[in-house]
Amino acid sequence: MSMPVPAGPKGTRDFFPEDIAFQGFIFSSWEKTCACYGFEPYEGPMFEHLELYTQKSGVEIEEQLYVFKDKKGRDLALRPEMTPTLARMVASRGTNLKLPLRWYSMPRLFRYEKMQKGRLREFFQLNLDIIGISEVSADAELIAAAIDMMRSLGFTAGDFKVRISSRTLLEELFIAAGLSKEGCGLLYALLDKKAKLPPEKFNHELTKTVSDKNVLGKIAKIFESQTLEDLQRLGGNLPALTVLKELFETLGLYGFSDYVTFDIGIVRGLAYYTGIVFEVFDTAKSMRAVAGGGRYDRLIEQYGGPSVPATGFAAGDVVLAELMREKGISPARTGRSSCYITALDGTKPADIIAVAQELRAAGISCEFSLKNLNVSKQMKNANAARSPYALFVGGDEARQGLVKIKNMTTGDETMVPRYEIVNNMTRLFSLNLT
Amino acid sequence: MSMPVPAGPKGTRDFFPEDIAFQGFIFSSWEKTCACYGFEPYEGPMFEHLELYTQKSGVEIEEQLYVFKDKKGRDLALRPEMTPTLARMVASRGTNLKLPLRWYSMPRLFRYEKMQKGRLREFFQLNLDIIGISEVSADAELIAAAIDMMRSLGFTAGDFKVRISSRTLLEELFIAAGLSKEGCGLLYALLDKKAKLPPEKFNHELTKTVSDKNVLGKIAKIFESQTLEDLQRLGGNLPALTVLKELFETLGLYGFSDYVTFDIGIVRGLAYYTGIVFEVFDTAKSMRAVAGGGRYDRLIEQYGGPSVPATGFAAGDVVLAELMREKGISPARTGRSSCYITALDGTKPADIIAVAQELRAAGISCEFSLKNLNVSKQMKNANAARSPYALFVGGDEARQGLVKIKNMTTGDETMVPRYEIVNNMTRLFSLNLT
Numbered sequence: 001m002s003m004p005v006p007a008g009p010k011g012t013r014d015f016f017p018e019d020i021a022f023q024g025f026i027f028s029s030w031e032k033t034c035a036c037y038g039f040e041p042y043e044g045p046m047f048e049h050l051e052l053y054t055q056k057s058g059v060e061i062e063e064q065l066y067v068f069k070d071k072k073g074r075d076l077a078l079r080p081e082m083t084p085t086l087a088r089m090v091a092s093r094g095t096n097l098k099l100p101l102r103w104y105s106m107p108r109l110f111r112y113e114k115m116q117k118g119r120l121r122e123f124f125q126l127n128l129d130i131i132g133i134s135e136v137s138a139d140a141e142l143i144a145a146a147i148d149m150m151r152s153l154g155f156t157a158g159d160f161k162v163r164i165s166s167r168t169l170l171e172e173l174f175i176a177a178g179l180s181k182e183g184c185g186l187l188y189a190l191l192d193k194k195a196k197l198p199p200e201k202f203n204h205e206l207t208k209t210v211s212d213k214n215v216l217g218k219i220a221k222i223f224e225s226q227t228l229e230d231l232q233r234l235g236g237n238l239p240a241l242t243v244l245k246e247l248f249e250t251l252g253l254y255g256f257s258d259y260v261t262f263d264i265g266i267v268r269g270l271a272y273y274t275g276i277v278f279e280v281f282d283t284a285k286s287m288r289a290v291a292g293g294g295r296y297d298r299l300i301e302q303y304g305g306p307s308v309p310a311t312g313f314a315a316g317d318v319v320l321a322e323l324m325r326e327k328g329i330s331p332a333r334t335g336r337s338s339c340y341i342t343a344l345d346g347t348k349p350a351d352i353i354a355v356a357q358e359l360r361a362a363g364i365s366c367e368f369s370l371k372n373l374n375v376s377k378q379m380k381n382a383n384a385a386r387s388p389y390a391l392f393v394g395g396d397e398a399r400q401g402l403v404k405i406k407n408m409t410t411g412d413e414t415m416v417p418r419y420e421i422v423n424n425m426t427r428l429f430s431l432n433l434t
Numbered sequence: 435m436s437m438p439v440p441a442g443p444k445g446t447r448d449f450f451p452e453d454i455a456f457q458g459f460i461f462s463s464w465e466k467t468c469a470c471y472g473f474e475p476y477e478g479p480m481f482e483h484l485e486l487y488t489q490k491s492g493v494e495i496e497e498q499l500y501v502f503k504d505k506k507g508r509d510l511a512l513r514p515e516m517t518p519t520l521a522r523m524v525a526s527r528g529t530n531l532k533l534p535l536r537w538y539s540m541p542r543l544f545r546y547e548k549m550q551k552g553r554l555r556e557f558f559q560l561n562l563d564i565i566g567i568s569e570v571s572a573d574a575e576l577i578a579a580a581i582d583m584m585r586s587l588g589f590t591a592g593d594f595k596v597r598i599s600s601r602t603l604l605e606e607l608f609i610a611a612g613l614s615k616e617g618c619g620l621l622y623a624l625l626d627k628k629a630k631l632p633p634e635k636f637n638h639e640l641t642k643t644v645s646d647k648n649v650l651g652k653i654a655k656i657f658e659s660q661t662l663e664d665l666q667r668l669g670g671n672l673p674a675l676t677v678l679k680e681l682f683e684t685l686g687l688y689g690f691s692d693y694v695t696f697d698i699g700i701v702r703g704l705a706y707y708t709g710i711v712f713e714v715f716d717t718a719k720s721m722r723a724v725a726g727g728g729r730y731d732r733l734i735e736q737y738g739g740p741s742v743p744a745t746g747f748a749a750g751d752v753v754l755a756e757l758m759r760e761k762g763i764s765p766a767r768t769g770r771s772s773c774y775i776t777a778l779d780g781t782k783p784a785d786i787i788a789v790a791q792e793l794r795a796a797g798i799s800c801e802f803s804l805k806n807l808n809v810s811k812q813m814k815n816a817n818a819a820r821s822p823y824a825l826f827v828g829g830d831e832a833r834q835g836l837v838k839i840k841n842m843t844t845g846d847e848t849m850v851p852r853y854e855i856v857n858n859m860t861r862l863f864s865l866n867l868t
Contacts, residue, residue, distance in 0.1 A: 005525045005738035006486055009510060012479030014523050017537065020475045036794040038771030038801030038819065041454045045446030045556055046480065046512075046542060052440055068502030071546055076443060078480075089448050091439045098818045100804065102770065103451065108480060108542075112505055122479055130804070137783070137804040148794065253787045304439035336536065337472030349571070353687045360470040360582065367472030370534065370564070370571040384532045385472065 011113075011121025018333060023124075025331035026153065026317050026324075030106055030126045033149040037141070039104040039128060044085035046108065050075035052084045056272055056302060064111040078110035082127045083272070083296070083312065084303075090131060091305025099132030099308065118288045118319040126291075129312030131300070136243050138311050139276045139295060140250035146280060146291055146313055147259045153320065154329040160290065163263035164247065164278040167294070169231070169240035170222075170267065176235055177218035183210065185271065187219075192269035225264050240275075247276060272296045276311065282323050290323060291315035339389045339425060340382035340408075341368040342375060347394025355393055355403075355421060362422045364429065366391075382408065389428065391421065445547075445555025452767060457558075459765035460751050460758075463586040464540055464560045471579045473538040473562060478519035480542065484509035486518045490706055490736060498545040512544035516561040517706070517730070517746065518737075524565060525739025533566025533742065552722045552753035560725075563746030565734070570677050572745050573710045573729060574684035580714060580725055580747055581693045587754065588763040594724065597697035598681065598712040601728070603665070603674035604656075604701065610669055611652035617644065619705065621653075626703035659698050674709075681710060706730045710745065716757050724757060725749035773823045773859060774816035774842075775802040776809060781828030789827055789837075789855060796856045798863065800825075816842065823862065825855065 008014055015023055034041070047068075053061055066078040079085060082105055090097065105127045113119055128145055130138040143162055150160055167188065174184050186209050194202055210216045225231045228248075232241060244262070251260050268277045277294030281287070293313025301307040324330070339359060343352050352368050359366045367385060369378050375392075382390050392404040402415045405424060416424045442448055449457055468475070481502075488496055500512040513519060516539055524531065539561045547553055562579055564572040577596055584594055601622065608618050620643050628636055644650045659665045662679060669675070678696070685694050702711045711728030715721070727747025735741045758764070773793060777786050786802050793800045801819060803812050809826075816824050826838040836849045839858060850858045 003489075003736070003738050005528075006483060006522055007526075008479050008519075008522070009481060009483060009504070009508075012481070014479070014519075014526070015475075015477035016523065016527075017474035017476055020477065023477075024475070032797070035799045036797060038799055038821075040451035040770045041449075041458070042451055043449035043454065043457075045442050045448070046544070047443060047446070049440060049443060055437075066502065066504070068500060070443070070500070074443075085442075085448075088440055088442070089450065092441075092448070093450075094439075100815075102801065110480070133804045135805060141804060144791075250783065250787075253784045254791055302437070304437050336474045349684065350687045353684075357578075357688055363466070363470060365469045365472055367536065370567045370569060370575060381534075387472075 009121075011115050013120065013122065017336075021333040022321065022324075022331060023317070026320060027106060027124075029152040030104075030149060030315075033145060033152050034104040034126075034128065036148070037102070037128075037145045039102045039145070042086070042089065042103050042105050043107070044082070044089060044105075045079070047076045047078050048085060048088075050077045052088060053077055053080065056084060056087075056299065064113055066110050066112055079107065080109055080111045082107045082109070082125065082314065083129075083299070086127070086129060086312075087299045087303045087305070087310075090300050090308070090310075091303040093305075095306050097131075100138070101129070101131040103131065104128045118316075118322050120318050124317040126315045126317075127312060128293075128314075129310060131310040132308050133311070134297065134309035136247045136276065137250060138309075140247055140254065142293065142311055142313055143247075143251060143260065143278060144254045144256060146278075146293075146315065147254075147256050149315065150280065150290075153324060155323070155327065157258040158283060159323070159327055160259070160280055160282055162260045162278055162280050163266050164244070164260055164276065165263055165266040166240050166244050166276050167267065167273050168275045169238060169244060170264075172238045172240050173222050173231065173235050174219065176238075177222065178212065178215040179210065179219070188267045188273075189269055189271075191265070191267040194265065223264055226262075228262055231264075244276070268292060268294055272299045272302075274298055278313070280315070282326075287322060288319050290319045333386070335365075335386040335388050337365045337367040337385055337387050338429065339364060339366040339391055340378070340385055340387035341366055341391045341393060342378045342382065343368065344375060344392055344395035344398075347398070351393055351398070355391065358422050359425060362426060364422070364425050389425070443555075445549050447554065447556065451770075455767040456755065456758075456765060457751070460587065460754060461540060461558075464538075464583060464749075467579060467583040467586050468538040468560075468562065470582070471536070471562075471575070473536045473579075476520070476523065476537050476539050477541070478516070478523060478539075479513070481510045481512050482519060482522075484511045486522060487511055487514065490518060490521075490733065498547050500544050500546055513541065514543055514545045516541045516543070516559065516748065517563075517733070520561070520563060520746075521733045521737045521739070521744075524734050524742070524744075525737040527739075529740050531565075534572070535563070535565040537565065538562045552750075552756045554752050558751040560749045560751075561746060562727075562748075563744060565744040566742050567745070568731065568743035570681045570710065571684060572743075574681055574688065576727065576745055576747055577681075577685060577694065577712060578688045578690060580712075580727075580749065581688075581690050583749065584714065584724075587758060589757070589761065591692040592717060593757070593761055594693070594714055594716050596694045596712055596714050597700050598678070598694060598710065599697055599700040600674050600678050600710050601701065601707050602709045603672060603678055604698075606672045606674050607656050607665065607669050608653065610672075611656065612646065612649040613644065613653070622701045622707075623703055623705075625699070625701040628699065657698055660696075662696055665698075678710070702726060702728055706733045706736075708732055712747070714749070716760075721756060722753050724753045767820070769799075769820040769822050771799045771801040771819055771821050772863065773798060773800040773825055774812070774819055774821040775800055775825045775827060776812045776816065777802065778809060778826055778829035778832075781832070785827055785832070789825065792856050793859060796860060798856070798859050823859070 108124050110122055171184050190205050266279050273294045274297045275295030279289040280291035295311040297309040341355050356366050390406045401418050403418050406413045495514055542558050544556055605618050624639050700713050707728045708731045709729035713723040714725035729745040731743040775789050790800050824840045835852050837852050840847045
């Protein structure tokens, strides 16, 4: 009858209640930031038709898909990212949506990848998008939200940096250097992989992508640039440079200059980005990016929708959690219930259940032993449930119409009239909240 | 370049922000009830190894699975129910878990089924389980939680009924009528499908399962029973009858007698149930069950864990939403942001962003136009965002150090000092909350 305990699939996680306390802190920080910035939630299916991904997201995504067929033989794929679903949903409403949209989602996503630090096959992402604004003010608002999301998790300016560049600027520079438009696309994909490739391999790929030695020399110079001023000396007052400068100025108005930096090496792998791109890294760059995003002004149109500008970013829970652990950020775990109702010897279930249902009707979390146990065993269970309060119902107190409330942290005990339990507990919890 | 807007997969849903308002009301009611009853959240992977389902859940589940292979050729399946994952997780901790567990989850699940009213291929479920209590008090606590979950959604005693039976009682009755243990298992599966089969088809299947005419006659009599008293006359004081009576008495202590009824027709299809079983239906039984569950005392052991009793139930969001719509329950949609910051003519972005970041730092949701728009266009956007308040920053007021706050519902306007904005807004929202 029995068997060895089966394991969950590789690259996935079981979340026991103690894990949920940690994970829930990430989710609630995400939600709080999105609400503060006036973003609304949306969700989509956990899988999509395969073509949704293969047509627009570039080669890297394809290799990582969990693909399957439904019983009619249609190709489906577990979603590896949320943007194609978002673009499909926005496109499906055509011109009926009142722009700008400020939308967020916290999708669960799936990528069949080699597992390593900060990388699992099943993970969660925060996705934030502003749709309908071509101005750089939208990119600034998004980057500000990314920074406040990190701050709400407990990170400071010393912990992370938003590294910003612009695909438009790169394109303007590359084309000035003699590269074709198509060459630019291939170069982005290669540059995005730079950190993951051995230098010789990267250089080999680079000379394959850019065969002209003269062009290659110019591109090398571009990538040696550390600041926007360096690039200005190299390429003059290019239009995209002016936009990027405005972005940094606006982020200064948010008070976030310390959190952001220009980084020519940020290009993003996905094919659909069109303008400003950015990634969030821990200061030491010891891990993968914790967030990344940028402008994708042509994607919604490519999915058959109207031509609307869009910009967005995504942050993954796995790298964030790694970084939180490294920085010693560990949210407290609250009690399973606020109040453990303890039956003194001889108390009938009727009396216990009555108290429980009164408290629950008032929105106060409580539980009681479902077995007939002595008081000391009930207290052990109350401790296991981490309940901050215990009520003692029955006994001598009951004959006087009283109930004892015990603060399980301080040990303080007070007697209150039976009919005043709900009022007293409500008062205790509103005091604790302020 | 462009293409027709792609559709999402059949049987799945897109949740636009207005849909999330409805769905979020279901989720928050679920969470509120679970918290009030002292249940803790857990989660698991969205897919499991195929064997996890095929070995224990019976034939019906197998036909409905979305199955796929990973790149190493292992068979995986999108999860069609949560109980096998729960049992696997509990089993994996062996005797290290402090019992009883009071656990809940709100998994997204997948079943490849024919679509019909109240049934989709991708849906959400509330799962509530008490593990480690063999007493019927745990079944009562769970059924009470199911009832309070329905009440928190806005349903009343007139809207739904919990229909309760006991597999142990059925087994005791069937065996007394002359059926074998194995025959009982086959009969449960058949009885569970009774409502979905045409009467002739059901009778045909029944005579195939129970060939002995004498036994068949006795079983027919059992199913004609309307009350526990009828069954007592038929089978005497069977042990399971005493347990079932205690369950109804305990539910009376919760004040829930009006919500529950005995129903001999409730058996549940899944193979793993062992004792009390129940389903929640709308009063008219015009729809599928909105919730169902029961005792599964042997499952955790079957997954290689210790021998621990368990009882649980699940409620699906799709049928619940159908019933809510039928009863006219429609939660209100709140504003995208609490406060729309309006720039009066000539106000610089710096002044607007400063106000926004002060409010956001205080946890107050706000937004502003990311385009340079005149005041009337900004007001249109504030209405589209359904913001309950608008702030007007700049102009003559700014020269006096003042800012105008407008209540967008009543039209009331007040002037406050610029440095008092956060205090004023905080006060307005704490007033609204009480």
